[in-house]
Amino acid sequence: xxQLQESGPGLVKPSETLSLTCTVSGGSISSSSYYWGWIxxxxxxxxxxxxxxxxxxxxxxNPSLKSRVTIxxxxxxxxxxxxxxxxTAADTAVYYCxxxxxELPYDYWGQGTLVTVSS
Amino acid sequence: EIVLTQSPGTLSLSPGERATLSCRASQSLSxxxxxxxxxxxxxxxxxxxxxxxxxxxxxxxRFSGSGSGTDFTxxxxxLEPEDFAVYYCQQYGSSPLTFGPGxxxxxx
Numbered sequence: 001x002x003q004l005q006e007s008g009p010g011l012v013k014p015s016e017t018l019s020l021t022c023t024v025s026g027g028s029i030s031s032s033s034y035y036w037g038w039i040x041x042x043x044x045x046x047x048x049x050x051x052x053x054x055x056x057x058x059x060x061x062n063p064s065l066k067s068r069v070t071i072x073x074x075x076x077x078x079x080x081x082x083x084x085x086x087x088t089a090a091d092t093a094v095y096y097c098x099x100x101x102x103e104l105p106y107d108y109w110g111q112g113t114l115v116t117v118s119s
Numbered sequence: 120e121i122v123l124t125q126s127p128g129t130l131s132l133s134p135g136e137r138a139t140l141s142c143r144a145s146q147s148l149s150x151x152x153x154x155x156x157x158x159x160x161x162x163x164x165x166x167x168x169x170x171x172x173x174x175x176x177x178x179x180x181r182f183s184g185s186g187s188g189t190d191f192t193x194x195x196x197x198l199e200p201e202d203f204a205v206y207y208c209q210q211y212g213s214s215p216l217t218f219g220p221g222x223x224x225x226x227x
Contacts, residue, residue, distance in 0.1 A: 037216075047156075047164065047207055049216040062215040063120075096163055105154035105211045107175060109163035 002026040004097050004110035012091075012117050018084040022097030022110060029078045030055055033102045036080045038071065040093040041112070048093075052100075053080060087117045121145055121210050123219035131227040138195040140222045142208035147188045152212030155184055155193045158221075159204045167206075168193060198224070 008020035022036070029036065037052035051071040052060045061069055070083040084091060094114050098106035122145040132138055142153065151171035156164035166175040168184035171191055181196040195202055203226050208219040 046220050047209075047218040049218070052216075060214055064215070098163075100211070103150075103152070103211075105152075105166060105169050105209060106164075107166045107169075109165075112163050 002099065002108045004099065004108055006095060006097050006110045006113040008095075008113060008115070010114060010116060012087055012115060013119050014088055014117055015086055018082070018087050018091060018115055018117075020082045020095055020097075020113065020115070021079050022081070024078045024080070024099075029073060029080060030075045035100045036071075036073065037098050037100065037106060038082045039096045039098060039106070040091075041096070042090075042093045050082065050084075050095075089117050091115070092117045120215055121148070121213050121217050123208055123210060123217055125206075125208060125219035125222045127222060128220075129223045129225060131225055132198055133227045134198050134200055136198050138193075138198055138202070138224055140193040140195075140206055140224075142186075142191040142193070142219050144189045144191070144210060148210050149212040151187050152210055153184075153186070153191050154209045154211060155182075156207045156209065157202075157204045158207065164207060195224075 003025045005023045012018045034055045035052050038050040041047050053071045068085045073080045094112040096112045097110045099108040100106045124143045126141045153171045155168040158164045172184045183194045185192050205221045205223045207221045
């Protein structure tokens with residue numbers, strides 16, 4: 001059974017860079033046709049897609065965040081990561097990592113990790 | 120960017136009743152790349168429906184999806200106690216991927 005687990009600091013200061021890692025277990029991150037993504041949810045609000053990376057390394061970003069976001073994969077550790085720079089209080093959210101296959105939506109999700117931006 | 124609108128915002132129903140949730144897209148979705156998720160407090164979203172009408176693995180058949188183009192519907196035929204949650208539609212055919220604002224199904 002595929003499992004995804006987010007990890008990273010729960011508190012980030014304004015203007016700094018938020019860094020999160022998603023560790024994938026129960027399957028290979030480099031399997032063909034898989035896409036790995038990050039989605040966030042501010043407290044009490046809806047879901048926002050941040051970015052995705054394909055099994056081949058192609059990256060896709062939400063234009064609203066593109067200038068501040070980097071997504072990457074470390075196949076040796078079976079992990080993928082998110083970096084969000086110049087954070088503000090508006091970036092406070094639960095951050096989820098997730099997997100999709102081919103032309104299908106995200107079917108496996110991590111449990112989510114709350115990141116608070118505050119000094 | 121494709122904007123998704125969901126209605127109603129809140130649906131108050133009793134167990135055993137039928138729930139009908141609507142999702143409307145600002146432009147036609149290619150190949151019906153529309154999915155539905157269920158989210159309970161403190162949990163990650165759970166995929167229910169993909170391709171507008173296909174149930175995901177392990178989803179009970181009381182959940183069904185329909186629609187095409189710009190108008191989509193999620194129907195829960197008979198609400199079970201565990202079905203009271205927030206439901207989101209999502210389009211995944213066009214970047215950026217977008218979600219609707221959600222419909223909360225609560226107990227009347």
